[in-house]
Amino acid sequence: MADGSNTSDGFHQDTEEKLPISLDAEQAILGSILFDNEIMVRATQFLKGEHFFDPVHGMIYDAAKSLIDGGRLASPVALDTYLASSPGYIEAGGRKYLEQLAANVPSTTGAIDYARIVFDLSTCRGLMSLGGEMVDRAKHSSLDDTPVRQLEDAEQALYKLAETGKYGGGFQSFSQSLAESIELADAAFRRGGGLAGISTGLRDLDRQLGGLHPSDLIILAGRPSMGKSSLGVNIGVNAAKAFAAERQPDGSMKTMSGGMVGLFSLEMSAEQIATRIISDFARVPSEKIRRGEIEQSDFDEIYHASRELEQLPLFIDDTGGLSIAQVAARARRLKRQHGLDLLIIDYIQLLTGSGKRNDNRVQEITEISQGLKALAKELNVPIIGLAQLSRQVEQRDDKRPQLADLRESGSIEQDADVVLFVFREKYYLSRAEPREGTEEHAKWMARLTEVGDTAEVIIGKQRHGPIGKVDLHFEEKFTKFSNLAADRYSRED
Numbered sequence: 001m002a003d004g005s006n007t008s009d010g011f012h013q014d015t016e017e018k019l020p021i022s023l024d025a026e027q028a029i030l031g032s033i034l035f036d037n038e039i040m041v042r043a044t045q046f047l048k049g050e051h052f053f054d055p056v057h058g059m060i061y062d063a064a065k066s067l068i069d070g071g072r073l074a075s076p077v078a079l080d081t082y083l084a085s086s087p088g089y090i091e092a093g094g095r096k097y098l099e100q101l102a103a104n105v106p107s108t109t110g111a112i113d114y115a116r117i118v119f120d121l122s123t124c125r126g127l128m129s130l131g132g133e134m135v136d137r138a139k140h141s142s143l144d145d146t147p148v149r150q151l152e153d154a155e156q157a158l159y160k161l162a163e164t165g166k167y168g169g170g171f172q173s174f175s176q177s178l179a180e181s182i183e184l185a186d187a188a189f190r191r192g193g194g195l196a197g198i199s200t201g202l203r204d205l206d207r208q209l210g211g212l213h214p215s216d217l218i219i220l221a222g223r224p225s226m227g228k229s230s231l232g233v234n235i236g237v238n239a240a241k242a243f244a245a246e247r248q249p250d251g252s253m254k255t256m257s258g259g260m261v262g263l264f265s266l267e268m269s270a271e272q273i274a275t276r277i278i279s280d281f282a283r284v285p286s287e288k289i290r291r292g293e294i295e296q297s298d299f300d301e302i303y304h305a306s307r308e309l310e311q312l313p314l315f316i317d318d319t320g321g322l323s324i325a326q327v328a329a330r331a332r333r334l335k336r337q338h339g340l341d342l343l344i345i346d347y348i349q350l351l352t353g354s355g356k357r358n359d360n361r362v363q364e365i366t367e368i369s370q371g372l373k374a375l376a377k378e379l380n381v382p383i384i385g386l387a388q389l390s391r392q393v394e395q396r397d398d399k400r401p402q403l404a405d406l407r408e409s410g411s412i413e414q415d416a417d418v419v420l421f422v423f424r425e426k427y428y429l430s431r432a433e434p435r436e437g438t439e440e441h442a443k444w445m446a447r448l449t450e451v452g453d454t455a456e457v458i459i460g461k462q463r464h465g466p467i468g469k470v471d472l473h474f475e476e477k478f479t480k481f482s483n484l485a486a487d488r489y490s491r492e493d
Contacts (some may be wrong), residue, residue, distance in 0.1 A: 031105030201238025259341025
């Protein structure tokens with residue numbers, strides 16, 4: 001009960017096990033908020049009604065938040081009207097109890113400390129609940145419920161508890177969903193009205209996508225040598241370069257632009273990726289760096305570029321043959337230890353599933369794509385999954401990829417929020433040169449000149465906006481995608 005009877009000593013009514021509870025702290029933060037509504041602004045940075053042990057206290061907290069968010073005063077009189085028909089409120093003492101809370105607050109100076117105590121004790125109760133479930137599950141494990149799966153599920157639950165201070169999930173009110181939507185719109189407004197998500201660093205692509213949105217699975221697909229890996233790395237580096245964070249009232253850091261980037265490279269080594277990035281920044285072709293064909297001036301540029309890049313918030317894991325469960329576990333660990341705003345996986349067909357021998361490859365890819373979408377929602381970050389397209393693209397006269405080219409790859413198209421295809425016509429033209437001196441050769445040369453270094457990013461699917469095509473500039477010797485020249489961009493508008 002809200003008055004603390006039978007539970008003020010921290011014992012649960014139905015068990016002798018002592019629970020981590022402080023009804024005094026719960027009453028103190030509620031009293032502080034009733035005394036000074038401004039305290040709610042700081043408390044809601046981390047504290048929610050579900051963190052209170054006493055359900056009536058949680059009810060009062062949520063009601064006060066609703067009133068304050070609506071621009072109204074959260075006083076005992078206003079709350080009494082708001083809560084009059086709520087179950088348990090009258091039994092707890094009703095308006096008289098609210099007045100006692102406001103009158104008995106020891107001091108509003110330590111209000112956030114009271115809120116932190118309530119939050120921390122809720123986390124401790126979550127740990128106890130999770131630990132009990134882990135022990136019980138381990139005692140009664142079966143052949144299907146392997147220790148590895150138990151560890152993966154436990155790590156997932158621990159991650160959620162570490163992030164939210166609350167073990168377990170469920171429905172959330174529509175008002176909470178609306179608040180999150182408004183926060184997203186506000187973020188876009190503060191960035192100049194253009195982006196609600198992380199910028200790709202590519203103007204035209206941002207214009208079409210509105211940035212990379214949290215919880216979205218973005219599939220970036222193409223045939224070999226189209227530049228999938230290059231574009232994925234370019235976007236990751238652009239996001240990391242733009243990273244800026246701001247300290248919040250509860251002491252945590254909130255990303256304001258760009259982001260902390262995690263990159264799983266299952267094909268290239270971390271050293272190869274670093275060489276590509278340095279090549280772009282130093283403007284020295286990567287093949288010259290690999291062969292050692294550089295002059296002193298090139299080395300100086302490489303050295304200065306490396307000094308500029310060494311603080312880049314980009315983390316690379318180049319372990320090969322990872323399973324989707326291992327990727328999830330490592331991504332959770334990265335977010336917990338360093339933060340994570342964008343995850344890139346190069347590429348998803350190199351991941352493995354749960355390892356069941358009776359699964360075929362299509363079912364395995366389905367498991368992987370569903371796992372990536374679930375991970376994007378769990379971590380609340382955009383995930384860019386690179387994907388290899390089948391050879392059927394090469395059999396068409398128009399080799400631009402289509403959504404149909406993904407349909408044999410499990411449920412990738414279905415699970416993705418955005419599907420992007422990379423296409424470079426120059427790649428195919430340069431390999432189809434007619435005999436020199438013929439009319440066909442002249443036409444080929446004209447077309448090659450017209451195409452130049454333009455690459456296409458085809459938006460084949462987008463839940464949040466239109467499909468279409470974006471033209472980018474591609475410098476092959478630096479494996480660099482960038483915006484088209486401003487003069488050409490203005491002419492095409």
